[in-house]
Amino acid sequence: MIEMNRDLCIGCGKCAADCPVGALHIIEGKAEFSGPCFQCGHCVAVCPVRAVAIPEYEMDEVEEYVPETFDISPENMLHAVKFRRSIRNYRPEKIEGEKVTDILNAGRYTATARNRQACTFIFIQDQLEEFKALVWENMPDILRSLRKDAPRYAKTFERFYEKWKADPKDDNFFYNCPAFLVISADNHPLDGGLAAANIENMAVAHGLGALYSGYMMRVISTSPALKKWLEIEGKGVACCMLLGYPAVTYKRTVPRHGGHIIRK
Numbered sequence: 001m002i003e004m005n006r007d008l009c010i011g012c013g014k015c016a017a018d019c020p021v022g023a024l025h026i027i028e029g030k031a032e033f034s035g036p037c038f039q040c041g042h043c044v045a046v047c048p049v050r051a052v053a054i055p056e057y058e059m060d061e062v063e064e065y066v067p068e069t070f071d072i073s074p075e076n077m078l079h080a081v082k083f084r085r086s087i088r089n090y091r092p093e094k095i096e097g098e099k100v101t102d103i104l105n106a107g108r109y110t111a112t113a114r115n116r117q118a119c120t121f122i123f124i125q126d127q128l129e130e131f132k133a134l135v136w137e138n139m140p141d142i143l144r145s146l147r148k149d150a151p152r153y154a155k156t157f158e159r160f161y162e163k164w165k166a167d168p169k170d171d172n173f174f175y176n177c178p179a180f181l182v183i184s185a186d187n188h189p190l191d192g193g194l195a196a197a198n199i200e201n202m203a204v205a206h207g208l209g210a211l212y213s214g215y216m217m218r219v220i221s222t223s224p225a226l227k228k229w230l231e232i233e234g235k236g237v238a239c240c241m242l243l244g245y246p247a248v249t250y251k252r253t254v255p256r257h258g259g260h261i262i263r264k
């Protein structure tokens with residue numbers, strides 16, 4: 001699982017000291033792996049001489065630490081968090097391929113419980129019209145299920161459906177977003193949400209905006225046909241997100257409550 005290059009290893013013990021499951025030991029001046037381990041990669045990251053590899057992973061992806069790239073000041077970080085807004089009005093441009101790659105990388109590099117990396121990211125842009133058509137086509141079935149199981153959602157979605165039927169541009173599920181992301185995660189309930197937050201931050205860094213859609217989570221969770229199209233049959237929906245370039249410019253932050261904060 002973990003490969004030690006004995007020629008490079010200097011026996012410093014940093015990998016053994018940082019391994020969360022105690023799977024590494026220094027024996028006769030060299031690090032040795034004795035498993036089991038969940039491949040968190042701390043041994044790769046901490047080794048001063050790049051002596052550690054995990055053959056199952058793309059080791060070419062590993063980047064060296066460059067101090068200048070950690071230039072997000074605490075002020076800028078908080079500013080970015082405060083300035084982020086839910087976007088419900090998008091410009092028509094599609095999201096460029098390299099930005100999509102960055103967004104998805106931000107998701108898949110996010111922490112997961114026991115490093116399971118079990119999130120599935122379904123990014124829909126080229127086939128968004130097909131997906132939207134399927135959502136509306138299945139809406140009568142979805143409404144039938146919701147009337148039994150979640151009448152409040154049924155009421156809201158019935159209103160959305162009537163509005164959309166009167167004018168397909170009046171769409172409270174997708175607004176006019178050019179891209180839509182579904183995160184499916186069956187591991188820890190936090191996995192998908194944490195990935196979503198990093199994805200949104202990455203999107204914002206690229207000048208894009210996002211809207212979390214609890215409504216679309218409910219729609220997809222209720223519809224076997226949509227889950228089949230998304231290739232997530234039998235799996236949970238952890239997050240739905242609209243993505244695209246905002247057509248709105250916000251000039252300032254918004255106020256918030258003081259927060260329910262307990263400091264002891």
Ligand SMILES: Cc1cc2nc3c(=O)[nH]c(=O)nc-3n(C[C@H](O)[C@H](O)[C@H](O)COP(=O)(O)O)c2cc1C
Binds near residue numbers: 084212215216
């Ligand atoms: C988990 C979650 C689900 C949400 N679902 C929806 C939704 O279905 N439709 C919608 O218009 N906004 C949705 N929102 C956006 C919230 O309404 C929004 O965050 C809130 O109004 C504050 O606005 P801001 O995000 O611009 O600060 C959701 C937000 C979160 C965090």
